[in-house]
Amino acid sequence: MTQSRDYGSDTHKERASAWFGQLRDELCAALEAIEDDVTGPNRTSGGAPGSFERTAWERPDEDGKSGGGGVMSVIYGRVFEKGGVNVSTVEGEFSEEFSARIPGAEKDPGFWASGISVVIHPCSPLTPAAHMNTRMIVTTQGWFGGGGDMTPVFPDDQETETFHAAYRSACDSFDPDFYPKFKKWCDEYFYLPHRDERRGVGGIFFDELNTGDWEADFAFTQAVGRAFVEVYPKLVRAKMDADWTDEQRRQQLIKRGRYVEFNLLYDRGTMFGLKTGGNTEAILMSMPPEVIWP
Numbered sequence: 001m002t003q004s005r006d007y008g009s010d011t012h013k014e015r016a017s018a019w020f021g022q023l024r025d026e027l028c029a030a031l032e033a034i035e036d037d038v039t040g041p042n043r044t045s046g047g048a049p050g051s052f053e054r055t056a057w058e059r060p061d062e063d064g065k066s067g068g069g070g071v072m073s074v075i076y077g078r079v080f081e082k083g084g085v086n087v088s089t090v091e092g093e094f095s096e097e098f099s100a101r102i103p104g105a106e107k108d109p110g111f112w113a114s115g116i117s118v119v120i121h122p123c124s125p126l127t128p129a130a131h132m133n134t135r136m137i138v139t140t141q142g143w144f145g146g147g148g149d150m151t152p153v154f155p156d157d158q159e160t161e162t163f164h165a166a167y168r169s170a171c172d173s174f175d176p177d178f179y180p181k182f183k184k185w186c187d188e189y190f191y192l193p194h195r196d197e198r199r200g201v202g203g204i205f206f207d208e209l210n211t212g213d214w215e216a217d218f219a220f221t222q223a224v225g226r227a228f229v230e231v232y233p234k235l236v237r238a239k240m241d242a243d244w245t246d247e248q249r250r251q252q253l254i255k256r257g258r259y260v261e262f263n264l265l266y267d268r269g270t271m272f273g274l275k276t277g278g279n280t281e282a283i284l285m286s287m288p289p290e291v292i293w294p
Helices: 010-037 157-172 178-189 214-239 246-265 268-275 280-286
Strands: 053-060 066-075 080-093 110-122 129-138 142-151 202-209
Touching: 010 066, 010 080, 010 110, 010 129, 010 214, 053 080, 066 280, 080 280, 110 214, 110 280, 129 214, 129 246, 142 157, 142 178, 142 214, 142 246, 157 178, 157 202, 157 214, 178 202, 202 214, 268 280
Parallel strands: none
Antiparallel strands: 053 066, 066 080, 080 110, 110 129, 129 142, 142 202
16 A cells, blocks of 8 residues: 555545545436335335435544534435435544554554445335445545445346446456455355355445555546446335345345444444444444344
């Protein structure tokens, strides 16, 4: 990783944070359009289309000054039982204990971070849950990270291939080594060792991306976000009007338990948010609205 404050120049920070907000708007619009168009069974709502409700929050630093903040956007609807599309831009200093875990922070605990985090839990057990995030972090070093993955209750080979093809295409336009490398990283990361099983059907995951070319790294990060916005709504539309059974719903609630276990036990993003004084409700937005452990 290139050690350069220029990677996190004010111009770069402004462009990255603006992009995350733009991506949020595009994705929210796509998901709200789905809520308007569904005609199938609406088992977990009164039938009214859901829309995103936005809540702004601020992060005070230790001196009482602004440490940035973000906007939490949450939808409860007839297609999406719960969905969150959050953006944040925060700055401050890592704790001494946490600084040792972050590249560049052991030299200087100061940091700046901006990103978008998406978690979607559909009403239908036939429609896959999905996660996507991209971020830019600056310490004495700077880098991008993120990715996207999908967690179906009932895996569908064609659906999985379509999802992966979108990320393969995004990766291949930058580096042919990206997709196999980041797919493997995703498979290894979204894994529950205490159950010896993967959380879902994977996708891509990357971190500490700094090739020395900020423009290229930023463009790739944008491509990762665009790939999700293009492919996931299409997969939802393919199954959103299909009926499902009570037993399929039960299996969905059990599968959601795996999601909870991973996010609370292993997820680095959850830990980063809590350790940097982020908004707790926004950080735990990833939790499903209903879940069972048999």
